[in-house]
Each structure stands twice: as C-alpha cells, then as structure tokens.
Amino acid sequence: MAKVVIYRGDSDLSLKTDNQTTYCYQIGVGRLLGDRLININDGKSLDEITLSIRNDYVDWIYSLNSSFVKGGLIKDGISLFFLSDLSNKRSELFDTYESLANILLIKQKLSGIEIDVFELIGLDRAFSRAIKSLYPKAIIKCSRVRPSRISVGRRLMADAKYFIEIMLVVVINWCMPNKYVKNTSDSEKYYFSYYPQTFNSDLTDIRYGEHVGEKDNYLITIVADGMHQQVSPMAYFQYVRKLPNRRFLLVDRYLRFIDVFVGFLWLCRCYRFLYSQRYGTYEFLHVDITGFIKQELIQSISRIARLVLLSGAFRKAIKNSNMRELVYINFEFSFGRMISAVVANFDQNIYRTGFNHGDYSWRFINYFLAAGEARRTPPYTKHCPIPDRVLAEDELCADIYKHNGYQNVEVLKKVYRLSYLDGIEPTCQEEYALIATGLHDGDLLVKTLLPLIKKQNAITFYLKPHPRSDKRYLDTIPAVSNLLIVENPIEELLAIVGRIYVTYSGVGVEGRRLGIPVSLVKIPGKICWSKLLDYPEYEG
Numbered sequence: 001m002a003k004v005v006i007y008r009g010d011s012d013l014s015l016k017t018d019n020q021t022t023y024c025y026q027i028g029v030g031r032l033l034g035d036r037l038i039n040i041n042d043g044k045s046l047d048e049i050t051l052s053i054r055n056d057y058v059d060w061i062y063s064l065n066s067s068f069v070k071g072g073l074i075k076d077g078i079s080l081f082f083l084s085d086l087s088n089k090r091s092e093l094f095d096t097y098e099s100l101a102n103i104l105l106i107k108q109k110l111s112g113i114e115i116d117v118f119e120l121i122g123l124d125r126a127f128s129r130a131i132k133s134l135y136p137k138a139i140i141k142c143s144r145v146r147p148s149r150i151s152v153g154r155r156l157m158a159d160a161k162y163f164i165e166i167m168l169v170v171v172i173n174w175c176m177p178n179k180y181v182k183n184t185s186d187s188e189k190y191y192f193s194y195y196p197q198t199f200n201s202d203l204t205d206i207r208y209g210e211h212v213g214e215k216d217n218y219l220i221t222i223v224a225d226g227m228h229q230q231v232s233p234m235a236y237f238q239y240v241r242k243l244p245n246r247r248f249l250l251v252d253r254y255l256r257f258i259d260v261f262v263g264f265l266w267l268c269r270c271y272r273f274l275y276s277q278r279y280g281t282y283e284f285l286h287v288d289i290t291g292f293i294k295q296e297l298i299q300s301i302s303r304i305a306r307l308v309l310l311s312g313a314f315r316k317a318i319k320n321s322n323m324r325e326l327v328y329i330n331f332e333f334s335f336g337r338m339i340s341a342v343v344a345n346f347d348q349n350i351y352r353t354g355f356n357h358g359d360y361s362w363r364f365i366n367y368f369l370a371a372g373e374a375r376r377t378p379p380y381t382k383h384c385p386i387p388d389r390v391l392a393e394d395e396l397c398a399d400i401y402k403h404n405g406y407q408n409v410e411v412l413k414k415v416y417r418l419s420y421l422d423g424i425e426p427t428c429q430e431e432y433a434l435i436a437t438g439l440h441d442g443d444l445l446v447k448t449l450l451p452l453i454k455k456q457n458a459i460t461f462y463l464k465p466h467p468r469s470d471k472r473y474l475d476t477i478p479a480v481s482n483l484l485i486v487e488n489p490i491e492e493l494l495a496i497v498g499r500i501y502v503t504y505s506g507v508g509v510e511g512r513r514l515g516i517p518v519s520l521v522k523i524p525g526k527i528c529w530s531k532l533l534d535y536p537e538y539e540g
Contacts, residue, residue: 027102082385123142254316266308323350434493446477461482
C-alpha cells in the first residue's frame with residue numbers, strides 16, 4: 001500500500017511523512033520537501049508520452065465534431081466545431097493535453113503498485129476526477145483546490161461587453177465620414193493582419209515584412225474577436241482616423257447591427273448546445289477528462305459566436321474589393337479557419353495562401369489535424385477549412401504541415417521577421433546571459449532559474465520579457481544583483497550574450513542559428529514545446 005502526493009504550485013512545500021511509502025509528483029517550480037519521498041517526475045518520458053498519444057488524441061478530438069453536427073451547429077456549410085478552441089486544442093489556453101500526459105506518466109510510473117491514497121494539492125477538480133477514474137478504489141484528498149479559470153458566468157460577462165462594444169463600433173462607423181474605408185490600390189493581392197498590434201511606425205506589418213510589395217494591400221481588423229487584441233471603441237475611433245485609405249481595407253467598417261444580431265442568435269444556440277451536453281462524459285485512454293473538455297467547450301462558445309459575428313463583415317469587405325489572392329497568418333487557428341471558409345464560400349477563384357508565423361514542433365499539438373480532417377474546398381461540415389497553399393518558414397515546419405494534410409506547402413526563401421539576425425555578429429561573452437520568455441511562461445521560467453542566477457553571481461542575466469505578455473509577474477521577482485530586467489532590442493542582447501535560456505521562445509532557435517549556446521529549461525510537469533528538441537544535433 002502506498003500514497004501519492006501530486007503538487008502544483010510555485011513555492012516549495014514541506015510534507016510530513018510517516019512510515020508509509022510516499023511517491024511525489026510536481027507540476028510547476030514548487031518542490032515537495034520531506035524525508036523518504038520518492039520523486040516520479042520524468043521530463044524525458046513526459047515528452048515521449050506527448051508524442052506517443054498525439055495522433056490518437058487528435059483523432060479523438062476530431063470525432064467530437066459529430067456532436068456539433070448532430071446539434072445543428074452548422075452555418076454556411078461549415079460545422080462550427082472547426083471554429084472552436086476545442087477543435088484547435090489550444091495548449092496555451094488549456095492544460096487538458098498536458099494534464100493528460102502527466103496523468104498517463106504517473107500511471108506508468110506507478111504500474112504494479114497498489115495505491116490507497118492520492119493527495120492532490122493545488123490542482124483543480126477536473127484533475128482529481130481524472131485521477132479517480134484510473135484509481136476508483138483509492139481515497140482522493142484535495143487541498144488548495146484551484147478554481148476553474150473558465151466559467152459560464154465569466155464568459156457571459158465578457159461576451160456582453162464584446163457585443164456592446166461592437167454595437168458602439170457600428171455607431172461610430174455611421175458617424176464617421178467616408179462610410180467605408182475605400183482601397184485605392186489597383187493590386188489584387190491582399191495580406192490579412194491585426195492592426196495596430198504588429199504594425200511598425202511606417203505601417204508595415206513586421207510578420208510579412210518585404211513580402212508585401214509596394215502596390216499590395218492590407219486587409220485588416222482592429223476589433224478582431226476581442227481575444228487576439230482588445231481595443232476599446234474610443235481607441236478604435238482614433239485608429240480609424242489615422243488609418244490611410246490607400247492599401248488598407250478595414251473589415252470593421254463593414255460591421256452592421258445585423259451582424260451583431262446574427263452573432264447573438266448563434267451565441268444563444270451554442271449555449272443551448274452546451275446545456276444539452278451537461279451530462280455528457282468524455283473519456284480518452286480510460287481517463288475521464290470531462291472536466292477539462294467542458295472548460296474548453298465554454299471558451300469555445302465565445303469564440304464561435306464572435307467569429308460568426310465577424311464573418312458577415314469579412315464577406316462584405318471581400319465583396320467590395322478586387323481581391324484575387326489573400327495571404328493570411330493564423331490560418332491554423334479558429335480565426336484563420338473562419339477566413340478560409342468565408343473566402344472559399346464567396347469565391348473559390350480567390351487564391352488563399354496561409355503564411356507560417358512562428359516556430360512549431362512535433363509536440364505542439366495546436367497545429368495538428370486528424371488524418372483526412374483537412375479540406376480546401378467546401379462544404380466543411382466534416383472537414384476543417386484550410387488554405388490553397390502554405391508558405392512555411394523552414395523544412396521542419398513544412399514537414400509538420402504536410403503531415404497534417406496541408407497541400408502545396410512551400411518553404412519561404414526568406415523569413416523577413418528574422419531578417420534582423422543578418423546584421424548580428426555574436427561575441428558570445430560568457431559574463432552575460434539572456435533569459436528570453438515566451439508569451440505565457442515568464443513567471444515559471446524566472447522562478448526556475450533563480451537558484452542558478454544566485455549561484456552564478458559572476459554572470460549578469462538579462463531578462464527580456466515577451467513584448468505582448470502579461471508583465472505583472474515582474475513585480476514579484478526578488479531583487480538579485482546580477483538579474484536585470486531589460487527592454488533593449490533583442491538584436492543588441494544577442495550580440496553580446498554567451499548563453500540563452502528559454503522554455504519554448506523562438507529566441508532560442510534564433511540564437512542557435514547564430515551559434516550562441518542555448519539551454520532549454522525544463523519545468524517539472526510541463527511539456528517542452530520547443531522545436532529545439534526536434535533537431536537531432538541539439539544537446540541542450
């Protein structure tokens with residue numbers, strides 16, 4: 001008979017142990033301390049499990065489309081399942097897949113051992129339900145239970161705010177001169193983007209760079225779905241006033257009250273569907289992951305309704321353009337899938353080009369589709385809408401796209417977002433190191449590295465936060481003389497540092513290209529999403 005303690009937290013926790021054999025497993029930087037504890041964490045095995053179950057999990061998620069179709073959630077020939085976060089398997093938003101991998105690793109490590117008590121600390125009820133499904137005879141003790149991050153009440157309030165703001169945007173459109181933002185360019189090629197999020201001062205999108213020719217156009221949105229970027233109606237008004245007519249076609253100027261009304265109707269239909277699923281259970285590999293999946297469903301309702309609302313404006317904008325080709329990022333995500341479907345349903349002669357932006361790995365489940373799931377042409381009731389072709393950043397990304405059913409995949413001759421690397425001559429000074437955070441990992445990365453930073457006090461560590469991350473964690477970092485939070489341009493830092501520390505940030509891959517030593521930081525219980533692991537020569 002034995003006991004298992006599973007702890008999720010950011011600070012160390014001391015346990016009082018008795019003569020009973022106690023196994024411990026941690027998720028996060030907080031350690032479990034105590035005598036005679038048997039740690040069963042295994043980062044390498046966790047990544048192996050992530051890969052081994054990936055295809056089966058992707059197939060299983062795809063099978064859930066049938067419930068959406070059965071529930072009548074089909075609009076304009078597309079199952080709204082494909083516009084959901086559930087279909088996208090958003091690992092940066094949900095810990096469903098990571099928790100599943102952790103649970104399967106725990107099961108593997110405890111194989112053949114009779115467990116009579118599980119003590120779960122800092123975990124949510126979805127996790128405890130999953131453990132109970134594998135060990136029905138064990139006693140489950142829970143403390144410091146994490147509240148559900150996503151709830152119907154919170155989503156309803158967020159949706160109400162979004163719909164009200166969109167109505168105000170419609171009013172602003174009516175009050176502003178020039179009912180539409182006319183595009184005066186003769187070019188038939190458009191590049192989709194979010195304004196002003198990734199535009200620099202000369203109104204060039206930093207992701208596309210010089211791919212956009214002088215006569216090419218931008219198809220842009222400011223309000224988006226309220227998730228990619230959040231812009232108040234007043235800020236929207238100010239951005240539109242400054243936006244030049246030439247080369248920019250603003251989707252938001254085509255928003256109408258009818259779009260808001262249609263979006264609201266589908267929001268109601270989706271919530272009715274959600275209510276119909278309230279007694280449903282979801283099991284994968286004999287693990288009950290119902291609690292996790294229902295969280296994803298709640299979030300998906302918001303996403304779907306907002307994309308339905310926006311789809312009407314996209315269709316009207318495209319109709320009033322001379323578009324013959326559309327290049328767009330995020331085609332792998334719900335927003336991009338909506339664009340793929342709207343364009344294909346409007347005019348299949350418009351060529352859709354998906355533009356790869358970022359580094360992906362074989363463990364980054366967001367970008368994976370089931371065998372036979374992808375399809376270029378409508379209808380999309382049983383198939384996910386994809387572009388006509390894909391421009392990939394490198395061979396690894398191209399292989400991942402091909403594996404997932406994308407067609408006409410080409411490797412970019414030049415990745416302009418990485419052009420800043422061309423002018424860097426790294427000096428690799430060992431007295432300097434760079435900590436490059438990703439969009440969501442800053443807090444965990446810094447806490448993991450603090451002992452190393454204090455120990456290597458002869459090295460100055462530069463902490464470069466991700467520009468679009470939530471930086472509130474910076475206020476909680478203790479003062480350490482050799483740790484400096486900097487906002488310097490990344491090229492200045494890469495020119496001097498002798499080592500880079502990352503979990504999944506693309507800066508690690510970029511540093512590798514420059515010949516700078518890179519250390520992948522493994523956080524217990526966290527899947528390593530970095531593509532560095534996919535390079536056979538990488539040594540860590």
